[in-house]
Amino acid sequence: MRKKLIAGNWKSNGSLELNKAxxxxxxxxxxxxxxxxxxxxxFPYLQSVGNVISGxxxxxxxQNCSATEEGAYTGEVSAxxxxxxxCSWVIVGHSERRALYxxxxxxxARKVKRVVDSGLTPILCVGExxxxxxxxxxxxxxxxxxxxxxxxxxxxxxxxxxxxxxWAIGTGKTASPDDAQSMHKALRNNxxxxxxxxxxxxxxxxxxxxxxxxxxxxxxxxxxxxxxxxGASLVSEEFVSIIEAAVE
Ligand code: PGA
Numbered sequence: 001m002r003k004k005l006i007a008g009n010w011k012s013n014g015s016l017e018l019n020k021a022x023x024x025x026x027x028x029x030x031x032x033x034x035x036x037x038x039x040x041x042x043f044p045y046l047q048s049v050g051n052v053i054s055g056x057x058x059x060x061x062x063q064n065c066s067a068t069e070e071g072a073y074t075g076e077v078s079a080x081x082x083x084x085x086x087c088s089w090v091i092v093g094h095s096e097r098r099a100l101y102x103x104x105x106x107x108x109a110r111k112v113k114r115v116v117d118s119g120l121t122p123i124l125c126v127g128e129x130x131x132x133x134x135x136x137x138x139x140x141x142x143x144x145x146x147x148x149x150x151x152x153x154x155x156x157x158x159x160x161x162x163x164x165x166x167w168a169i170g171t172g173k174t175a176s177p178d179d180a181q182s183m184h185k186a187l188r189n190n191x192x193x194x195x196x197x198x199x200x201x202x203x204x205x206x207x208x209x210x211x212x213x214x215x216x217x218x219x220x221x222x223x224x225x226x227x228x229x230x231g232a233s234l235v236s237e238e239f240v241s242i243i244e245a246a247v248e
Contacts, residue, residue: 003036004035005037005226007037007160008039008229009229014234016048019048023053026053026236027053029244030244031244031247032057034248035247037059039058039060039061042063046087059088059089060089062077064090065078065082067107067111078118079115088121089160099166108124108145109149123162123205124161126163126164127163129141129166130167133165138165139183143187146191150191161187161204162207163187169208169209170230171209173209175206175208177221180221185222187204206218206224215241215246
């Protein structure tokens with residue numbers, strides 16, 4: 001039985017004041033304990049958010065990290081630094097990073113390696129664009145993104161994969177529960193092909209316009225193990241309702 005995980009991807013949003021208000025509701029959520037919860041603020045807020053959630057069951061994640069070693073890499077933040085300030089998770093390969101910052105599968109695999117080597121757990125995002133879905137390539141593209149990482153860095157059962165169809169991110173359009181289930185099952189079967197011992201343990205989250213009104217139905221699918229939530233993770237009551245929808 002896989003415990004559900006709800007991760008909030010704040011993207012480039014927040015302020016010291018807003019974060020505090022947002023977290024107040026989240027750390028008090030009754031479902032903490034039955035559901036794993038991670039918040040991923042922007043880098044400058046990691047430490048202060050870490051202080052606010054310390055002692056609660058909410059965990060801390062970064063939204064990105066560097067693919068390089070530490071050193072003369074202006075502007076880069078290493079996975080080790082994230083670990084140093086008590087992050088447990090790092091989102092890698094988000095479609096916004098792939099599309100806007102030219103991160104390809106090779107860079108993403110290198111980042112995952114850094115994450116793992118720093119003792120952190122990756123949340124690896126994969127998913128197709130609308131064009132790819134409409135031309136019948138959704139599964140092929142998504143599995144290729146998965147393989148690019150899983151076949152170059154030895155995966156562990158604690159890893160998390162987030163299936164995020166690009167056309168559903170921030171658009172208000174959600175994959176139907178059946179479409180999500182079908183892709184999650186394909187991802188799990190693909191993991192099973194190479195790593196049968198971890199396939200049933202790895203959690204596969206759905207991401208893309210998840211909100212309190214569609215969460216329960218998505219979570220009722222056998223291979224949907226939670227959600228990576230963008231917009232709705234910035235509204236305390238919404239995010240808490242999504243967490244509650246994940247209670248079995
Ligand atoms: P959204 O974003 O929930 O706002 O669609 C999800 C994500 O990008 O992780």
